[in-house]
Amino acid sequence: MNRFQPLLDRQREFFFGGASRSLAWRLDQLDRMERLLRENQQALCDALYQDFRKPPFEQLFEITVPLGVIGYYRKNLAELMAPQPVAIPKGLEATGNRGVVHKEPYGVTLVIGPFNAPILLLLDPAIAALAAGNTVVLKPANTTARVAALLAELVPRYFEPEAVAIVTGGREEIASLLELPFDFIFFTGSSAVGKVVMRAAAEHLTPVILELGGQNPTVVDETANLDIAVDRIAWGHNAISGQWCIAPGYVYVHRSIADDFIARLKRSLAAMYGTDPQQSPDFARMISAHDTERVASYILPGKVVHGGRVDVADRYVEPTVLYPSTWDDPAMQQEVFGPVLPVLPYDDFDAMVETVMRKPKSLAAYIFSKNQDHIDDFLGRVSFGGGCVNQTNLHCWIDSLPFGGVGYSGMGKYYGKAGFDALSNTKALLVGNPDTVLDVFPPYAGKDIAKNLSVFSE
Numbered sequence: 001m002n003r004f005q006p007l008l009d010r011q012r013e014f015f016f017g018g019a020s021r022s023l024a025w026r027l028d029q030l031d032r033m034e035r036l037l038r039e040n041q042q043a044l045c046d047a048l049y050q051d052f053r054k055p056p057f058e059q060l061f062e063i064t065v066p067l068g069v070i071g072y073y074r075k076n077l078a079e080l081m082a083p084q085p086v087a088i089p090k091g092l093e094a095t096g097n098r099g100v101v102h103k104e105p106y107g108v109t110l111v112i113g114p115f116n117a118p119i120l121l122l123l124d125p126a127i128a129a130l131a132a133g134n135t136v137v138l139k140p141a142n143t144t145a146r147v148a149a150l151l152a153e154l155v156p157r158y159f160e161p162e163a164v165a166i167v168t169g170g171r172e173e174i175a176s177l178l179e180l181p182f183d184f185i186f187f188t189g190s191s192a193v194g195k196v197v198m199r200a201a202a203e204h205l206t207p208v209i210l211e212l213g214g215q216n217p218t219v220v221d222e223t224a225n226l227d228i229a230v231d232r233i234a235w236g237h238n239a240i241s242g243q244w245c246i247a248p249g250y251v252y253v254h255r256s257i258a259d260d261f262i263a264r265l266k267r268s269l270a271a272m273y274g275t276d277p278q279q280s281p282d283f284a285r286m287i288s289a290h291d292t293e294r295v296a297s298y299i300l301p302g303k304v305v306h307g308g309r310v311d312v313a314d315r316y317v318e319p320t321v322l323y324p325s326t327w328d329d330p331a332m333q334q335e336v337f338g339p340v341l342p343v344l345p346y347d348d349f350d351a352m353v354e355t356v357m358r359k360p361k362s363l364a365a366y367i368f369s370k371n372q373d374h375i376d377d378f379l380g381r382v383s384f385g386g387g388c389v390n391q392t393n394l395h396c397w398i399d400s401l402p403f404g405g406v407g408y409s410g411m412g413k414y415y416g417k418a419g420f421d422a423l424s425n426t427k428a429l430l431v432g433n434p435d436t437v438l439d440v441f442p443p444y445a446g447k448d449i450a451k452n453l454s455v456f457s458e
């Protein structure tokens with residue numbers, strides 16, 4: 001028997017008991033999660049630093065965002081749970097029928113988190129699942145070992161195992177979990193592993209949300225405010241040492257301003273991280289020596305216009321800018337997921353957008369421009385999960401903006417109401433008047449069939 005089968009059985013039996021469907025139970029789980037975060041904030045931040053030297057701002061970000069999501073659900077949960085009336089054809093309404101939508105929990109939800117935001121991207125989906133009335137099995141990333149160990153210690157303190165449980169380990173544990181018929185799976189990670197998760201889910205027809213990645217395009221046209229653009233791109237690309245699924249993956253800049261853009265970008269990077277970013281308290285480390293070597297292999301010395309230094313033992317890759325890059329370069333063949341930024345010049349906006357449009361769909365995209373025609377053209381033709389205009393990254397902090405990918409970069413959206421809806425089954429109901437006759441039944445001879453059917457379309 002699968003060693004995690006008893007855990008699944010325990011949570012499923014609890015779910016069948018119906019307690020998780022109540023508003024009181026859901027609010028209690030949110031309160032428990034809030035206490036876990038608030039009462040252990042420093043320990044969680046320390047663990048983030050120990051795993052890969054995450055700087056203080058990025059540490060607190062992982063605490064404050066889930067707390068904000070909890071606040072949203074606490075304020076809005078009763079309304080989200082309430083049955084929602086919907087319009088139906090007037091003919092049916094006139095005969096005493098009404099339409100209503102109920103949101104019901106799926107059941108036992110498996111949440112598999114990534115290493116780059118090992119608290120935020122594990123707990124945010126769990127918070128949405130609990131708000132929707134599901135039970136949760138958490139699987140934190142094993143590469144952030146200290147965070148995983150701390151969460152494995154804390155979760156049983158704050159939650160009953162039939163409500164929220166945690167499983168630690170690596171590939172073997174994930175493989176065993178994926179053999180089981182969970183009611184919903186939420187995975188955040190690479191596209192390659194996302195395919196594995198989806199194949200496993202297909203065996204049980206389990207619905208999934210996949211938060212994946214890809215090369216996120218960024219466009220800077222000749223009308224852009226360059227000082228604004230370079231600061232936001234420099235920070236957006238290099239936060240978490242570039243290990244951010246929504247980080248700008250490459251920049252297309254109009255050739256007429258390319259040299260100026262590069263010069264300002266270099267100044268911005270120096271202002272943020274100093275002349276020796278390895279000593280900066282605000283620059284994180286790569287998650288492993290292997291990933292350090294992987295990202296270092298994308299650096300073409302002849303194209304380095306800033307940075308380029310690597311220290312594998314320290315898991316350090318300097319913030320690096322490559323120019324002029326082309327689609328044949330190693331850094332353009334996949335998501336870099338590190339602090340190496342390819343910059344490509346373009347001459348013709350339409351041709352550039354045509355190129356981007358035909359690449360695999362990304363999780364995010366960004367454009368810096370004051371030309372509304374350019375903005376509209378880019379947004380209208382390029383498919384991506386979400387993004388910003390004259391900004392980077394911040395869209396993923398806002399609970400009113402559904403967050404998620406499309407195509408290669410994932411499927412499904414969450415955050416706020418979108419998260420509640422995604423982790424709930426939409427149960428649509430037509431509620432009929434028990435005393436009103438609606439004759440649509442055989443025998444049909446002698447009946448005005450068209451008149452009877454008209455109630456469905458009027």
